[in-house]
Amino acid sequence: MVPTRRGVVNASLFSVALTIPGWPDVVGRMERVRQETAPRIGTPDVDMVIAMTEQLSELDDRFGGRHARPMAAAFLVNTVVPFLRAQAPDAVRKAMMSAASDLCYLTGYMAVDEGLEGLGQRYYLKALELAGASEDHLTYCTTLRGMSVQAVELGHSATSLRLADAAASASPQAGPRMRAFLAGQQAHAAAQSGDVSKAMTHLREAERAMDKAESREKAFGSYDPAALHYHISHVRHELGDLPGAISAMEESDRLTYTVYRRSRVKERATLGEFQMQHGHLEAACVTWNKVLDELPLVQSGRVDRRVTRMFGMIKPHLGNRYARALYERARTETPAALHA
Structure with a gap:
């Protein structure tokens, strides 16, 4: 299923020249969708969308985007869009837009994993719009980072660094785990861009932040030491240190949770x-x-x-x-x- 035909993903195609809207430009400004004759929704409906998104994410982790993305797209078109049109108190409507933003980000990520780069970019832009409308900083920054990951994999170094920096600057109050999540990507993008000093600065920042995060809690399902070593490996590789890149990727493999099959196979x-x-x-x-x-x-x-x-x-x-x-x-x- 291609949701663009139903008006779900109607933002313009991302390119290396794309101007990403800043947080002040999108927060609270999404035009409200036209309310139609739809049932009134409540918090349980938001909880259901969040739970379904988590299940779809687990399927993606285990089996890859080509299996999971069509299910996510169908759920988005058939269930979430009608929810966005339904009557609801303002707090519930805002929470539903936040949940929809997270689902759009995940669907975009899975499209990119399939190799459908343009479709993934359009989902990412819709996720940014919904995140701004719901004042969801976490998904907004996560989506910008996801766009940076896509750009670095496609070899668009300058664009990747711009997006990674934008994600970091849009999240000034990030906790240590989120800070590591963002700084690790900044390090990778900077290394591919040839900025050795910036790459090492961000890598050290990611390592310090991860140390703080791990001392506070063990967070399954978020940025973890395996992901950090993945970034260390890529930074080392970009800087020509093959032994260091190999050692870090081996450590990432050793630390990766078994449920993350797709990432393990790719890495x-x-x-x-x-x-x-x-x-x-x-x-x-x-x-x-x-x-x-x-x-x-x-x-x-x-x-x-x-x-x-x-x-x-x-x-x-x-x-x-x-x-x-x-x-x-x-x-x-x-x-x-x-x-x-």
Whole structure:
């Protein structure tokens, strides 16, 4: 299902030149949707949307965006949009817009995971609009950060850094875990942009914030030490430190919760690339075989791109028995489109 046809995602397409609306420009200014003959909603309806979003997020973590995104889009179109049109007290309407914003962000994230970059960007912009209307700073900053992640993966370094900085500046009262969440992405974007000093400053900030967050509470399902080591790995890789990048990604893999299958598979594929770039062919083959072990359970365009890259990296080394065995296994167990 493509919700754009029903008017859910009607913002303009994100591009490297996109002007992101600042928090003061969006807060409270979304035009109220026309109230139609719809039932009156209350707090239980908001709670249901939040609970469904959490369930969809768990499905995404386990199985990837290609499985979960169509369900999220259908739920958004068929249930949440009518809720936004329903009669409600102001506090409930505001809470529903906040819940819808979070769902739009998640749906955009899953679209990006599928490889539907433009659709994901439109969802992100709708999430920003709804977050501003509901004065939801958390989702507003999270969405800007998500846009930065997308930009850095597409190689738009300057745009990624601008978005990461905007996310951080829009959340001046962030707690330590949120601060680490934002600073880690700033570090990655700055490193890809070639700003070594800024990258290391933000990385140290993320590490300090994570230390504070971990000393206060253990938060399952949010930015955690595994995610921090993921960012450390990418910063090290961007700065040319392959041994440091490999070590940090191995630590991230060790710390990742088992429920985050899609992330684990994607990041193991990345670790294999780093090992290969460092000349560790057999270690890379071991890592990539672990990717293949779980690949049938994950439907993700980002993972597919990593697997295609794997084929390209091992083809020159088919004289090695480990590379040859991996290559033959992968050809048998993956779609032909990934190794054509």
